[in-house]
Amino acid sequence: MENKVALITGAAAGIGASCARRLAAMGIAVGVLDLDEARCASTVASIVEAGGRALALGADITDRGQVKEALAKLRSELGPIGLLVNNAGIPGFSSFLEIDDEAWDRMIRINLTGSFIVTQEVLPDMIAAEWGRIINISSMAAQAGAPRMAHYAASKAGMIGMTKALAHELGPNGITVNCIPPRFITGTIMSDQSFAAGKQPLLRDAEIAAGPIQRAGRPEDIAGAVAWLASDEAGFVTGQVIGVNGGRYI
Numbered sequence: 517m518e519n520k521v522a523l524i525t526g527a528a529a530g531i532g533a534s535c536a537r538r539l540a541a542m543g544i545a546v547g548v549l550d551l552d553e554a555r556c557a558s559t560v561a562s563i564v565e566a567g568g569r570a571l572a573l574g575a576d577i578t579d580r581g582q583v584k585e586a587l588a589k590l591r592s593e594l595g596p597i598g599l600l601v602n603n604a605g606i607p608g609f610s611s612f613l614e615i616d617d618e619a620w621d622r623m624i625r626i627n628l629t630g631s632f633i634v635t636q637e638v639l640p641d642m643i644a645a646e647w648g649r650i651i652n653i654s655s656m657a658a659q660a661g662a663p664r665m666a667h668y669a670a671s672k673a674g675m676i677g678m679t680k681a682l683a684h685e686l687g688p689n690g691i692t693v694n695c696i697p698p699r700f701i702t703g704t705i706m707s708d709q710s711f712a713a714g715k716q717p718l719l720r721d722a723e724i725a726a727g728p729i730q731r732a733g734r735p736e737d738i739a740g741a742v743a744w745l746a747s748d749e750a751g752f753v754t755g756q757v758i759g760v761n762g763g764r765y766i
């Protein structure tokens with residue numbers, strides 16, 4: 517993995533930051549992309565401190581021009597991109613009849629269209645190298661549902677469909693495409709803010725107590741699965757939706 521370059525979106529914090537640190541520890545040079553470059557500083561610093569290579573990239577994944585600019589910078593400083601983790605996303609909590617057109621469009625635009633744009637812009641490098649890894653961070657809300665999250669669940673279910681279609685299309689090019697749909701990962705802004713604001717529609721503590729594994733997930737749990745999917749050992753795994761969720765959705 518020493519000569520490989522990965523792009524991780526939404527990597528300023530939470531799951532994305534953990535994935536970036538984990539891939540960097542495998543010797544992969546990482547592009548740490550988030551809404552603005554300054555927000556990426558702490559992730560980049562922690563990677564550099566640990567002896568890894570990382571570059572901060574500011575871009576809104578819904579803006580193709582900004583994505584193109586960020587990727588040009590990543591390619592010129594670190595090289596062609598071999599791995600992509602589509603992790604950037606936003607949550608949303610509204611009863612179905614209260615989701616207006618604007619909230620619906622924004623959700624689909626960021627979580628689904630943003631992942632589409634980044635994947636399209638990264639892909640030529642992987643096709644040229646005849647090797648690639650695409651890992652999409654969806655949500656268990658896409659599989660099991662969650663009240664007041666129809667727009668979010670729909671956007672994340674879209675990522676599962678895109679994963680499966682792309683796996684077919686890109687298998688002949690040596691590129692694998694897989695999906696991890698988490699639930700209840702603690703210590704991230706997204707999950708902690710939603711609980712603090714009382715917006716959480718499910719009884720998190722009750723679900724966790726019901727097991728099978730009776731603890732909340734951690735960003736590192738997701739990063740460990742991402743690291744395996746990124747590795748050469750996982751080259752025969754594609755089009756899969758891999759639950760890293762304590763067994764809560766089987």
Ligand SMILES: NC(=O)C1=CN([C@@H]2O[C@H](COP(=O)(O)OP(=O)(O)OC[C@H]3O[C@@H](n4cnc5c(N)ncnc54)[C@H](O)[C@@H]3O)[C@@H](O)[C@H]2O)C=CC1
Nearest residue numbers: 526530531551576577604605655698700701704705706707
């Ligand atoms: N925390 C959890 O329990 C769960 C999280 N997820 C998914 O995991 C992913 C990461 O979430 P967390 O680390 O928990 O949240 P987080 O809010 O800490 O991280 C998301 C990152 O994405 C960035 N981002 C948002 N919109 C962006 C855009 N348009 N362009 C570029 N960057 C953008 C944010 O600035 C933020 O740094 C999300 O896609 C989320 O939907 C899924 C299921 C459960």
Ligand SMILES: Cc1ncc2c(c1O)C(=O)OC2
Nearest residue numbers: 607655657662699707710718
């Ligand atoms: C039930 C539930 N609550 C909060 C969140 C999610 C979820 O599925 C999610 O995927 O990201 C934040």
